[in-house]
Structure formats: C-alpha cells, structure tokens
Amino acid sequence: MDDINPADKKFLKELSAGIAALVLLSVLDRAGQPVYGYRIxxxxxxxxxxxxxxxxxxxxxxxxxxxxxxxxxxxxxxxxSGPPRRYYSMTDLGRQTLDHWTKIWGDTKDFVDSALKGVDHD
Amino acid sequence: MIKSIKEYLHQLKNQLVNNDPAIIQDALSDAEEHLRDAYNNALVVYPNMSEEEALAQVIEKYGTPDEVASAYREIEVRTPPALARRKTYTEKRSSFARFFGVYADSSAWGALLYMIISLGTGVAYFTWTVTGLSLSAGLMVLIVGIFVFGLFLLSVRGLALIEGRIVEGLLGVRMPTRPRFSDKTLGWWDRFKNLFTDGYTWSAMIYMLIHLPIGVFYFSLFISLIATSLWAILLPIFQVGLSWDRITSFTIGGTSYQFPDWFTFVLAIAGLLLLTTTLHLAKTIGRWQGGLAKSMLVRKDTY
Known part of the structure; x- marks a missing residue:
C-alpha cells in the first residue's frame, strides 16, 4: 500500500468523503457506549x-x-496513561440519520453493482 | 523523517498556519491524543521495535502532517460553527425584510442573551481573578504560595475554556473545544514555568478582568434599550386600552401630564423600531466581542 498510484489515491479520496461519516456512525452505534478516538x-x-x-x-x-x-x-x-481523551457517543438524531444513510448506501450499492455487472435491460 | 510527536505537531501546525486558530487547536489536540495512544500501544504490542520505527508506523497510519491538515481544511469548509449558520438567501431579500428578519435570526438572540449574562459572568470572572491573584500574592512568602499560584493560573485557563464555549454557543465564533495537554515528560517545575511564561495565560487573565466593566456596559445598555422599547410598545395598551393612568402619566413640577392617545401609537411604532435596532446592535457588538474573545483566549503560539 506504500506505492499506491495517484489515480487510485484520488479515486479513494473522493469515495471516502461520505463513507467515512457513515462508517463512524455505525461503529459508534454498534459500540453502544462512548468510545474515544484511538479505539474508533x-x-x-x-x-x-x-x-x-x-x-x-x-x-x-x-x-x-x-x-x-x-x-x-x-x-x-x-x-x-496519557493525555485526556475525547469520548464520542450517538445522539437520537445520529441514530435516525444512520437509518437514512444506511438505506441510501444500500440503494447506491445496488446501483453501482448492477452498473458494474452490466446487467442487460430489455 | 519525523523524530518525535512534538516535531509532528509542529509540522502540522505549520501546515495549518493560515487557518482559523480554533481548527489548529482542534487538529493539534486530536493528533496529540491519537499519536500518544497509538505510540504507547505500538511499544507494548511490539516490544522489539525501536522508538523511531514505532513512531514511523504510527504516523504512516495516521497520515502525514499535510494529509491531516488538508482533511481538516476540507471538513471545516463544510461545517459552520454552532449558531452562526449563514443563511445565503438573506442577500436577496428587500432591506425591509432584512431589517425585521432579525427576529428570526438565532445569532441575534444568542448575542442578546450573551450581552445580558455577561454581567454575571463578568462579576464571576473578576472576583475569581482578583481573589486568586491577591491570595497568591499574600501566600507568596510561604512555599505553599507557589502551588496556590500555579493552581490559580490553571483555573484561569479553565475559565478561558468555559468562556470559549459560551462565546461559540451564543456568538457563533469558532473557539477551541478542549484544553491543550501539557508535555508529560516535563516535571512539575517546568510545567509551572511554561504556564507562567506563556503569554496566553496572561491575556486570558486580562480578558477575565476587563470582562467586568464590559459586562456592566453590555448589561446596562441592553436592559435599558429593551426596557425602553417594551415601555413604548405597551404604552397604547396601558393608556388607551386599560386606562391605567397611574402608570402612563408623568409629573413635571407638580403638574401631571399624559401623552395624547394618538401619540402613544406613534411611540409604539418607534418602540418596535428600537427593539429591532437593538437586536441588530446585539449582533454587531456580538461579532466584535467574539473577535476580542478569540484574540485573547485562543492561543496562537502552540508548539
């Protein structure tokens, strides 16, 4: 992963912009308790x-x-053991948003998958 | 090749040099918290690894200072601070709508609330600072005075953070969201010296002292303005509607006067205009006060 080429890097960066937020929400939702940055x-x-x-x-x-x-x-x-830690936890709004975003993600994934597979349409 | 966490933080700060001081402070404390945790963890998990290798591995995963700096810049562009969400459509409205639209502007109400509570916070900050300073000065002849003084300086930083939260919440100016950590490798005496020689401690203390007169001024100004406008707005109700003459009449040289009924309506309109202007004034002064707080309470010389 040291020699990732610039085009891949740019693609990953653009992809990750929204995904990171969704992933972080779901990590914190599943944790069920406050978690600090390094654990996350x-x-x-x-x-x-x-x-x-x-x-x-x-x-x-x-x-x-x-x-x-x-x-x-x-x-x-x-x-x-070290500096103070900031613990993050979900809010109700966060949970609702996670539900919406999970649905959006599911739809996006289906769409991309079918586009990549090139499913024929009649 | 970065040789220490301190050096990393220094480079990160240089990358962010033209950004909002509050982002710089957020980025530095996030990085410090993470890098220390990750570094300690790496040394425990791989006892054979040299300190330099451990640090290199930790940084590889965390990102180089310029990668991390650009991540903060990108996010910050998309995230307005608390109440200061700028409504872009306001520019298209007429000047009439813009003038009265201030009632729907949360930042104006936030600023007004700030002006009113600033008397209380001003008294509290001033009392604490003056008590702390004189207590420390009095005890300075004893060795314990140094400790008292050190604790007092720390408490001033604590107050600065609290004031920062109030300013960010009510005035919508980005302020640091957490204390900076002290270097764990330093002894107590060095930490005390850092605290003492740090200009930020002293500018925060001056802020605490001048907040009393400023708070008294804000409080008196805004309470008077609000009281005057409410009196004028309610005058027709009291005089024409309820005929409460004892409230609506005033005495000059033994003779009692009252405004003509039609004039109370003129006054009511004037009162409404004054109340609206008061909200605009609160917003403007709030912006100025936010700038003052930022310049005195946010450190610029970290690392």
Missing part, C-alpha cells in the same frame, strides 16, 4: 482489512463535524 480508529482499521481507504487522521475532523451537526455527543475525560 482501531475498530475502523480492523473492518477495513487490506484496503487503505482513509488515514486515521482524517477520521477526527469527520467526528468533529458529526458532532457539530448534532449527530454525535462528546466529552473529555482524563486518562491514566
């Missing part, structure tokens, strides 16, 4: 497998923007 990044990394879709550093501004839009809440808590 680890969960995302684990799910991502071998594709290097987004850098971890690009997740944090997305978290902040989700919070600014009222989809997430956060609070800072001191940690024993």
């Amino acid at each position: 990044a680890k969960i995302v990394e684990f799910n991502m497998g071998s594709v290097s879709m987004v850098k971890q550093g690009a997740l944090y501004p997305v978290l902040r923007s989700l919070e600014n839009n009222g989809l997430l809440n956060s609070k800072v808590e001191p940690s024993v």
